[in-house]
Amino acid sequence: MLGENLRRLSQSRGSISQLSRELGINRTQFNRYLSGESFPRPDVLQRICNFFEVDARIILEPVESVATRDDLLGSAFLGGYVGAGVADIPESLFPSGFYRFSRRSFANQSQFLVGLLFVMRKGPYTLLRGYESKAVLRQQDLPLDPQTREYRGYASRHEDGLVLIASRKNAMTSSINYLARTASFNNNFWVGYTTRTVPETANAPRATRLVYEYLDKGWPQVMAAGRQMGFVSEEHLADAMPLHRRHLQPNTPFS
Secondary structure: OHHHHHHHHHOOOOOHHHHHHHHOOOHHHHHHHHHOOOOOOHHHHHHHHHHHOOOHHHHOOOHHHOOOOOOOOOOOOOOOOHHHHHEOOOOOOOOOEEEEEEEEOOOOOOEEEEEEEEEEEEOOEEEEEEEOOHHHHHHOOOOOOHHHHEEEEEEEEEOOEEEEEEEEHHHOOEEEEEEEEEOOOOOOEEEEEEEEOOOOOOOOOOEEEEEEEEOOOOHHHHHHHHHOOEEEEHHHHHHHOHHHHHHHOOOOOOO
16 A cells, blocks of 8 residues: 555655655666555654655555644545545646636636746645735735735636636635536647636626646746736737637626
8 A cells, every 4th residue: 555655645746766865765676666666764754744745644545535743624524525626636637837827807708817836736635826916906905016916826626627716815816617528639728617716796796717727838937928928908819829819708798
């Protein structure tokens, strides 16, 4: 069981050589742990548990049923339900890296919001991190410092797609996002919708279409996307990001 769990935990950590160096364990010895030919000393096991943020039950139970420290989603009560979707999302389904996203503005229906975020793996979980555009916070009369702009969240796998839940610090605001992969030349687009957790008002929508684009062309592409963050017109979207505009269907009401 330990060898199987270590193989699963190691999948999102790069090469075994790099992982062995980070753990301070001889590569040959670590491969023996992976194959089940050897078992680590208690102090080495503790080091492994600390690194992957799991407890020593990984020697007895499948990793998806082992809660990380103070881990609600991996608990006995939720682990087989909510927790079953958050553990071990394959890279082939939702790769780690930078994503550009777009949606219609909630505050101004004539504009569209373009943003950038980073998806990463930590242990069995898929996490995301990004920063709100300064233009968005100015509309809400909020501070523009990095701490106020930052949001974090996690991804959960479902039968036909992904759900991303993200919040700003202290859960000041949250969003719930649904995405499903859609056909594209590079297979790098996800389409769905986003909802914001605010009370109902007469003129402000709480859900709109959402597009994610995986930026797989390297750092220059990421930097270019970062410069596009903020509010844009439909015309700009059509010129600079035509696939985003097509999937957002600006002239079709969202339902």
